[in-house]
Amino acid sequence: MYQARRIARSEYVPIRNLRYHVQVWGTPSAQSVPLVLVHGWMDVAASYQFVVDALAQDHFIIAPDWRGFGKTASGGADNYWFPDYLADLDFLLDHYAPADGPHPQVNLVGHSMGGNVVMHYAGVRPERIRRLVNLEGFGLPASPPSDAPGRYAKWMDELKKLHRGEMDLHPYDAPQGVARRLMKTNPRLSEDKAHWLARHWATQDLNGQWRIQGEPAHKLSNANIYRAEEVRALYQRLSMPVLAVEAADNSLDAWWKGRYTLAEYHARLQDIANVEVARIEEAGHMMHHDQPEVLAALIERFIA
Numbered sequence: 001m002y003q004a005r006r007i008a009r010s011e012y013v014p015i016r017n018l019r020y021h022v023q024v025w026g027t028p029s030a031q032s033v034p035l036v037l038v039h040g041w042m043d044v045a046a047s048y049q050f051v052v053d054a055l056a057q058d059h060f061i062i063a064p065d066w067r068g069f070g071k072t073a074s075g076g077a078d079n080y081w082f083p084d085y086l087a088d089l090d091f092l093l094d095h096y097a098p099a100d101g102p103h104p105q106v107n108l109v110g111h112s113m114g115g116n117v118v119m120h121y122a123g124v125r126p127e128r129i130r131r132l133v134n135l136e137g138f139g140l141p142a143s144p145p146s147d148a149p150g151r152y153a154k155w156m157d158e159l160k161k162l163h164r165g166e167m168d169l170h171p172y173d174a175p176q177g178v179a180r181r182l183m184k185t186n187p188r189l190s191e192d193k194a195h196w197l198a199r200h201w202a203t204q205d206l207n208g209q210w211r212i213q214g215e216p217a218h219k220l221s222n223a224n225i226y227r228a229e230e231v232r233a234l235y236q237r238l239s240m241p242v243l244a245v246e247a248a249d250n251s252l253d254a255w256w257k258g259r260y261t262l263a264e265y266h267a268r269l270q271d272i273a274n275v276e277v278a279r280i281e282e283a284g285h286m287m288h289h290d291q292p293e294v295l296a297a298l299i300e301r302f303i304a
Contacts, residue, residue: 002196005053008046008063010071015091016084021045021071022092025052025061030102033130035303037063038089040112042214044070046200050193051288054296062096062106064088066114068215070200078162079155079220085117086124093128105130107303111288112136122242123234131303133243135295136285138252139268141260143225155223167216171209178202178210188283188290197289228268235271242275243302245295247283276302 008023023045028034037048045063052061067088068074097106108129110118115137122129143151161167172178178198183189189197202210252262269275278298283290 002050002192004049004196006049006055008049008052013064013092013095015088015095018067018073018075018088020067020088020092021065023048023061023063023065025063026058028060028096028103032058032060033103033303034097034106035059035061035299036093036096036106036108037061038108038110038114038117039063039066039069040110040114041218042069042212043111043114044200044213046070047197048288049196049200050292051296051299054293056296056300062092064092065213068218070213074215074217077215078159078217079223080218082117082120082222082224085113086121089117089121090125097128099128104128107131107133109133109299110135110137112285119238119242120231120234122240123237126237126239129240131243132238132240133245133299133302135245135287136247136251138260138265139228139231140226141256141264142228145225147225151221151225152223154221158220162217162220167219169212169214169216171205171211172202173209175199175202175210178212186284186286186289189286193289232268232271235268238272238275240274241302242272243298244269244275244277245287245298246277246279247285247287247290248279248281249284251285 006025008025011022011024013020013022039045039047045065048063065072066085068077068080093106097103105128108118115134116139118132119134119137122132175198178201179194182194182197202212204210250262252260280287280291280294287295
């Protein structure tokens with residue numbers, strides 16, 4: 001099994017009536033700007049361990065489990081709204097990097113869903129972010145208003161399935177099964193890292209089965225259509241330097257089959273005043289697992 005080089009500690013922060021679990025590496029310092037790492041959909045904060053271990057320097061690192069993921073409870077929610085992630089992040093920064101403290105700004109990194117969160121948040125609170133790193137937070141295809149009735153209907157139908165137990169996540173008899181699932185989803189993931197991740201990605205229930213630490217409600221379609229114009233308005237407010245990191249494997253083609261392309265994403269990035277695009281070879285969407293050393297070097301160079 002993979003052996004972590006830098007050991008995280010768990011902290012629990014009260015955020016909006018939830019007990020937010022946060023992984024913390026290092027200690028706060030007057031000389032060190034906090035580095036905040038936020039994970040993606042059906043992932044957990046511990047997933048950044050390989051990148052943290054690959055960093056050349058010591059940093060004060062903060063990585064939350066989003067609501068309903070990892071060790072952060074859902075609060076009984078049966079669906080999730082994107083603005084909640086923005087507000088949760090705002091409260092988190094108030095706790096670890098208060099506006100009247102020594103470091104009112106942070107270096108902020110987000111992967112996938114978390115990449116979309118940080119891009120939106122930085123458009124709302126640009127004064128809180130010193131440097132922004134987006135790891136394949138591509139956004140979604142633009143949806144016309146005519147899609148709204150069907151989207152609401154789909155959302156309500158899926159809510160009924162959720163409450164009937166039809167969207168529950170598959171349990172595993174042992175962590176080895178979780179590790180095999182991780183390697184099937186990402187063929188580049190090495191066996192030692194898969195077995196390490198399995199015990200952070202899943203937990204054992206009272207019946208001895210291992211269950212993914214992600215609420216089934218995260219599988220629901222969003223009730224709201226994706227308004228690309230709003231997203232671009234947020235991008236136009238990004239006043240800090242932005243690093244957009246992509247993997248050599250083009251995930252957008254596989255996901256959207258031409259409905260949304262890398263070229264369209266790059267066109268949206270042109271709304272950002274100061275943006276750099278970087279590419280990691282021999283990596284897929286889970287680049288923080290596939291090439292943690294390369295990613296760590298990119299992040300440290302950018303925030304230096």
